[in-house]
Amino acid sequence: MSRTLPVAALVTVFSFLNSCAEERSSNWYLNGTQTQVGIQPNGSIRVNGQAFFPFGFYHISWADEGTAGQRLNDLNTIANAGFNVMLTEPIKDTNQEMLPLLKLAEQKKLFILAHNVQPTSVKLLAQQPSLLGFTLMDDSNYNSSPAVVARLQDTYKSLAPHKLTSITLAVASDRPESGFFGVSDSVSNMSYPIGGTDELGVIYQVMRQTVKESQARGVVPLASLQTFAWPQRRWPSGPELRNMTFQAVMAGIKGIAYYSYRSDGNLITDHPDLWDTAQSMAQQVRQLSPSLLNGERRELKPDGQNPSLLAVEFLGPSARYLIALNTSSQAQAFGMTLSDTRTLRPLFSDSGMVFNSGRLKGTMGPLAVQVYEVN
The missing domain is CATH 2.60.40.1180 (Golgi alpha-mannosidase II)
Known part of the structure; x- marks a missing residue:
C-alpha cells in the first residue's frame, strides 16, 4: 500500500527559499481552481502549497428527516460564520446531491470532506476544487480493522491520489489504537466528555496521545470535539467549548471538526451561547493558525x-x-x-x-x- 501523495513535491521539490516563504503563511479558505493536498513532515495539511488548518463541523445531513436543500442552507450559514470545512455524506443520491453541494461550497470558499461515497463516484467528485478528501470510515476501531482500512485507502488513493483520506477513532492513553495510524492520511480522535463519563480535562491527554501516534506514523492528527448533547443530558456551555478547543490546540492538533452542526435531536444554532463561542473559536484559531501549523510547540x-x-x-x-x-x-x-x-x-x-x-x-x-x- 502506498502512502505517497502525488503532490509529494509540496514537501520535497520546492526550493529552500520557497519552502521558507511558504512556512510563513497559511491558508484558511478555499482559494484557486485546483485542490492539491499534501502532508507536511510536521503533520499538517498543505493545500495548493500553503499550510491549512481545517476548522469546521460534522453535518449529519439525514438527521431529523434532513434534506439536501436544508444542507445547502446550512452550508451557507457555516461558511458565512467563518468556518472552512464541512464533513458530510450523501442522503440518497451521491452525484445528484454532492455535485451541487460542492459547487456551492466552491462559491463560498468552503472545503468538503465527504463520507460514505462509493468508489464509483470518487473520480467525479474529486474533480471539484472544494473537495478536500474522503472519510474512509467512522469509529474505525469499533467497526473494522487496520487491514480493512488499508485496503480502502488503496482503493480511494488509486482513484483520487491528490485528495486527503481520513478516519475517525476513539483514542485514549490506555487504548492508543496504534495500528490504525498510517493506514490513512489523517486520523480524527473523538472526545465528547460533557454528559458522559469523562472529565472535561481529558481532552488534552487524549489529544496528546493522538498527536504522538500520528507523529510516529507521519499522519495528520485531527480532533472531533463536542457540540451536541448526549440523550437526556445537557449541552456543553460556551466556556466549556472554548476550554475543550484550546486543550486540543495546546496538545498539537492540526485541525478541528466539531460534532456536530446538525445531528439527531441536535442543532447548534438553537443554542446561541454555544454557536457564538464556536464562531469566536474559528476567528481565534484562524489568527493563531500560522504558528500552530508551522511553529515549534x-x-x-x-x-x-x-x-x-x-x-x-x-x-x-x-x-x-x-x-x-x-x-x-x-x-x-x-x-x-x-x-x-x-x-x-x-x-x-x-x-x-x-x-x-x-x-x-x-x-x-x-x-x-x-x-x-x-x-
Whole structure:
C-alpha cells in the first residue's frame, strides 16, 4: 500500500527559499481552481502549497428527516460564520446531491470532506476544487480493522491520489489504537466528555496521545470535539467549548471538526451561547493558525503539581504565543517563570494575571483560557 501523495513535491521539490516563504503563511479558505493536498513532515495539511488548518463541523445531513436543500442552507450559514470545512455524506443520491453541494461550497470558499461515497463516484467528485478528501470510515476501531482500512485507502488513493483520506477513532492513553495510524492520511480522535463519563480535562491527554501516534506514523492528527448533547443530558456551555478547543490546540492538533452542526435531536444554532463561542473559536484559531501549523510547540510547567493548569508555547516563524488554561470549574492560583520573555500581550480576553520581572502570576478563573502574544 502506498502512502505517497502525488503532490509529494509540496514537501520535497520546492526550493529552500520557497519552502521558507511558504512556512510563513497559511491558508484558511478555499482559494484557486485546483485542490492539491499534501502532508507536511510536521503533520499538517498543505493545500495548493500553503499550510491549512481545517476548522469546521460534522453535518449529519439525514438527521431529523434532513434534506439536501436544508444542507445547502446550512452550508451557507457555516461558511458565512467563518468556518472552512464541512464533513458530510450523501442522503440518497451521491452525484445528484454532492455535485451541487460542492459547487456551492466552491462559491463560498468552503472545503468538503465527504463520507460514505462509493468508489464509483470518487473520480467525479474529486474533480471539484472544494473537495478536500474522503472519510474512509467512522469509529474505525469499533467497526473494522487496520487491514480493512488499508485496503480502502488503496482503493480511494488509486482513484483520487491528490485528495486527503481520513478516519475517525476513539483514542485514549490506555487504548492508543496504534495500528490504525498510517493506514490513512489523517486520523480524527473523538472526545465528547460533557454528559458522559469523562472529565472535561481529558481532552488534552487524549489529544496528546493522538498527536504522538500520528507523529510516529507521519499522519495528520485531527480532533472531533463536542457540540451536541448526549440523550437526556445537557449541552456543553460556551466556556466549556472554548476550554475543550484550546486543550486540543495546546496538545498539537492540526485541525478541528466539531460534532456536530446538525445531528439527531441536535442543532447548534438553537443554542446561541454555544454557536457564538464556536464562531469566536474559528476567528481565534484562524489568527493563531500560522504558528500552530508551522511553529515549534513547547510545553511549560506552571508552579506546583496542579493537574488542572496547562501552559504551552508556540514559536512560529513570525509570531510567538503562550496559552495558559485551567481545566477546573474552580478558580486556581497560577504562577510560572518565563525567563526569556520581555512582554506578554493578552489576546481575545484578559484574565488580569500580572507579568513582572519574568514571572507570570495571578488567578485563573473557572475554565479560564488566556492567550498571550510573546515578545
